[in-house]
Amino acid sequence: MQAYHLKFNQNIPISLSAAWDFFSSPLNLQKITPPEMAFKVTSGLKAEDKMYAGMIITYKVSPMLGIKMDWMTEITHVEHEQYFIDEQRFGPYQFWHHQHHFKEIPGGVEMNDILTYGMPVGIIGRAVNKIYVANKIQQIFNYRTKKVIELFGSI
Template identity: 70%
Template sequence: MKAHQLQFVQKMPVSLEQAWDFFSSPLNLAKITPEEMAFKVTSNINPIDKMYAGMIITYKVSPVAGIKLNWMTEITQVEEQRYFIDEQRFGPYQFWHHQHHFKSIPGGVEMTDVLTYGMPLGFLGTIANSLFVANKLQQIFKYRKEKVDALFGSYEIL
C-alpha cells in the first residue's frame, strides 16, 4: 500500500477555546462538509458531547455518484486545545489517520490538518487516487476552509 499525505493550514480570528469547542464536537463536522456528500453522523451523540480518546463515531457519506457508504472512525488521541487524531476503523480507505492541530497565534488560532491515507485495491486504488480521490480530498478541504471562514470570519493580521 502506498501512503499519501496532505496538509492543510487555516487561520481563524477566534480564541483557542472557541476553535476547540467547535472542532471537538463530532456533530459540527457535518456543518463543514460539502452538502453533495450527504454526510450524516449516525452515532448516538449528544450535541454537548466532546470527543475523547476511544470515542467511536459512525457516519454515512456519499463521496461519489450518490453511493452511500458507512464509515467508522475512532478518536485515538486527544490533548485538550492542542490536537486530536481520528483513525478509520471501517470505511472506504485502507488506511486513514487524520491529525487536527491547534495553536494560538496573534489575533486567533492556526489549525493544521495532517491527513495520511492509503487506498484499497492495490494498483486500482492507486489509479483511483490519481484520477479523482486526491482531487476530491483537496476540494473537501477547500470547501471546509470556505465554510470555516464563513462561520468565524477571515483571519487578518491587524
C-alpha cells in the same frame, strides 16, 4: 502499499477555546462538509458530546455518484486545546490517519490538518486516487476552508 500525505493550514480569528469547542464536537463536522456528500453522523451523539480518546463515531457518507457508504472512525488521541487524531476503523480507505492541531497565534488560532491515507486494491486504488480521490479530498478541504471563513471570518 502507497501512503498519501496532505497538509492543510487555516488561521481563524477566534480564541483557542472557541476553536476547540467547535472542532472537538463531532456533530460540527456535518456543518463543514460539502452537502453533496450527504454526510451524517449516525452514532446517536448529542450536540454537547465532546470527543475523547477511544470514542467511536459512525457516519453515512456519499463520496461519489450518490452511493451511501458506512464509515467508522476512532478518536485515538486527544490533548485538550492542542490536537486530536481520528483513524478509520471501517470505511472506504485502506487506512486513514487524520491529525487536527490547534495553536494560539496573534489574533486567533492556527489550525493544521495532517492527513495520511491509503487506498485499497493495489494498482487500481492508486489509479482511482490519482483520477478521483486526491482531487475530491482537496475539494472537501477547500469547502471546509470556505465554511470556516463564513462561520468565523479570516485573519
